[in-house]
Amino acid sequence: MKIEIGQKTLEAIKGDITDYDGETIVNAANNHFWMGGGVAGAIKRRGGMVIEQEAMRQGPKPVGEAVITSAGTLKAKHVIHAAVMGQDLQTNETKILSATRSALRLAESNEIKSVAFPALGTGVGGFPLSEAARIMTKETNSFLQQAKSLRRVTFVLFDDEAYDAFAEELRKLKQ
Numbered sequence: 001m002k003i004e005i006g007q008k009t010l011e012a013i014k015g016d017i018t019d020y021d022g023e024t025i026v027n028a029a030n031n032h033f034w035m036g037g038g039v040a041g042a043i044k045r046r047g048g049m050v051i052e053q054e055a056m057r058q059g060p061k062p063v064g065e066a067v068i069t070s071a072g073t074l075k076a077k078h079v080i081h082a083a084v085m086g087q088d089l090q091t092n093e094t095k096i097l098s099a100t101r102s103a104l105r106l107a108e109s110n111e112i113k114s115v116a117f118p119a120l121g122t123g124v125g126g127f128p129l130s131e132a133a134r135i136m137t138k139e140t141n142s143f144l145q146q147a148k149s150l151r152r153v154t155f156v157l158f159d160d161e162a163y164d165a166f167a168e169e170l171r172k173l174k175q
Contacts, residue, residue: 001166001167001170001171002170003141003170003173003174005141005144005145006144006145007151008144008147008150008151008152008153009151009152009153010137010140010141010144010152010153010170010173011152011153011154011155011170012154012155012157012163012166012167012170013154013155013156013157013163014156014157014158014159014160014163015156015157015158016042016156016158017039017042017043017116017118017156017158018042018043018046018047018074019075020074020075020076020116020154020156021075021076022076022114022115022116022152022154023076023077023078023112023113023114023115024068024071024076024077024078024079024080024107024112024114024115024116025043025071025074025076025078025079025080025115025116025117025156026066026079026080026081026082026103026115026116026117026118026120027039027040027043027055027079027080027081027082027118028040028082028084028099028118028119028120028121028123028124028125029055029066029081029082029083029084029085030083030084030085030086030087030089031059031060031061031062031063031065031083031085031086031087032056032059032060032087033052033055033056033058033059033060033061033067033081033083034052034056035051035052035055036124037123037124038123038124039118039123043074043079046072046073046074047071047072047073047074047079048072048073049072050070050072051069051070051071051072051074051079054069054070055067055069055079055081059083061083062083063083063084063085063086063095063098063099064083064084064094064095064098064099064101064102065083065098065099065102066080066081066082066083066099066102066103066105066106067080067081067106068080068081068106068110069081076116078110078112080103080106080107080115082099082100082102082103082120083099083102084096084099084120084121084125085121085124085125089124089125090125090126091120091121091125091126091127092127093127093131093135095121096120096121096127096132096135096136097135097139099120099121100117100120100135100136100139100140101139101143103115103117104139104140104143104147104150104153105143107149107150108143108147108148108149108150111149112149112150113149113150113151113152114150114151114152114153114154115150115152115153115154116153116154116155116156117136117140117153117154117155117156118155118156118157118158119132119133119136119155119157119162119165119166120132120136122162129161129162129165130165130168132165133155133162133165133166133168133169134169136155136166137155137166137169137170137173138169138173140153141173
């Protein structure tokens with residue numbers, strides 16, 4: 001599912017974020033940036049320990065902030081680590097909104113043109129997919145309307161349930 005926002009694209013696809021062939025991927029991180037399971041674990045396994053080491057050197061940060069690292073051996077050039085939870089691994093609407101906004105701002109300030117997000121906070125954090133999709137698509141749509149460098153944001157969702165939730169929110173934005 002894809003929508004155009006002026007000359008920019010916001011889309012949802014089903015796939016593995018570690019295979020993303022764009023410029024940058026986002027990691028659903030904790031605020032100390034150690035990479036355990038879920039999306040973070042997949043990124044570390046595919047891209048190498050260097051990603052976690054670079055991220056941890058920049059932490060801890062308040063929940064809702066983001067840092068950027070290299071992408072190790074991934075196809076992407078960078079990983080933005082969006083701190084969507086603290087050490088308790090709990091998240092909420094405010095944390096997801098702040099982490100999404102921080103990741104987008106960091107991409108823009110680094111003149112990144114394409115970025116891929118997973119569904120933040122819905123794995124280990126246990127936040128409902130439909131709510132995360134609503135928060136993230138709405139914030140990203142607003143951000144893209146004024147972005148200078150960022151041209152494409154892709155939500156890369158691992159399964160049908162996540163894809164359907166994000167595709168539904170994009171359909172609502174398109175109307």
